[in-house]
Amino acid sequence: MILGRLPGPRQAPLLWASGALSAALLGWMNLSFALPFAGLTGGRAIPDLDIESTGQGLLALRSLLATRPEASDLLRAMHLGPDLLLPAILGLFLVLLMRRVAIGAGLYGRPAKRLLPFLLALPIGYILVDYLENVTSLMLFPPASPAPGTATLLAEALSWLTRLKFAALVISGILILRLAFGPKPSTDS
Numbered sequence: 001m002i003l004g005r006l007p008g009p010r011q012a013p014l015l016w017a018s019g020a021l022s023a024a025l026l027g028w029m030n031l032s033f034a035l036p037f038a039g040l041t042g043g044r045a046i047p048d049l050d051i052e053s054t055g056q057g058l059l060a061l062r063s064l065l066a067t068r069p070e071a072s073d074l075l076r077a078m079h080l081g082p083d084l085l086l087p088a089i090l091g092l093f094l095v096l097l098m099r100r101v102a103i104g105a106g107l108y109g110r111p112a113k114r115l116l117p118f119l120l121a122l123p124i125g126y127i128l129v130d131y132l133e134n135v136t137s138l139m140l141f142p143p144a145s146p147a148p149g150t151a152t153l154l155a156e157a158l159s160w161l162t163r164l165k166f167a168a169l170v171i172s173g174i175l176i177l178r179l180a181f182g183p184k185p186s187t188d189s
Contacts (some may be wrong), residue, residue, distance in 0.1 A: 015100065018093035025086045033078040040071035046078065047137055047158060051166050055156035058140065062151065065142050072142040079134045087134075091127035094172050095120055098179070105179040112179050119175060126168035133161040 034046050041064060047053055065072040098119055102112040112119065139146060140154040 012096070012100070015093065015096040018089050018096060022086065022090040022093050025082045025089065029078060029082050029086065033074055033082075037071055037074050037078075040068055040074065041065075046075060047141075048078075048083070048133065048162065051163055053159045053162060055152060055159050058155035058158055059151060062141055062155070069142070075141055076138065076143070079138055083134055087127045087130035090169075091123045091130075094123035094126070094169075094176070098123060098172065098176055101176055101179040104184065105182065106184045107179065107182070119179075122168050122172040122175065126165060126172060129161055129165045129168060133158065133165055136161055 034049060037046050038044060041061070044061060044064070045053075047058060047061065050057075065075070099116065102116050102119060105112040107115055107119075136154055136158045138144065140151060140158060146154060
């Protein structure tokens with residue numbers, strides 16, 4: 001069971017601190033940025049949270065933000081504030097947690113510890129994609145003013161980066177749960 005294998009905060013302070021800080025940053029971003037953004041844009045979701053966004057929808061949001069500078073400023077402040085920290089801290093938490101639960105766990109009848117370099121690629125990929133998504137968002141939305149063709153490319157890229165970010169995050173979480181609660185490796189080899 002995962003709780004039996006997880007050390008307490010004194011034995012693994014970085015694991016616990018990164019988890020607590022990730023939760024605090026997520027709460028801060030949702031309460032201080034996502035909710036006010038929705039209020040300023042008539043219910044629109046922050047692009048980072050909208051997995052169903054399309055390039056066309058993001059271009060429409062770009063046009064809307066050009067007429068609502070307070071919403072644009074809020075989005076920019078989020079990217080230059082808590083979203084500078086969240087990907088690295090959440091990714092660190094996932095890496096530390098995955099390393100912890102891989103010890104003694106099995107995956108497809110093999111010890112998960114042997115597969116750890118491949119398993120860690122997902123949370124590390126999440127970190128990279130999330131930062132790339134943030135940079136793309138900063139380049140697309142006001143006060144940035146890319147050329148129309150560039151804006152279209154950025155909007156399409158942003159919609160796919162958001163999906164890829166969530167895929168890496170969700171698959172990392174599923175693997176952590178699988179390692180924590182799944183079968184142990186077979187010992188007959």
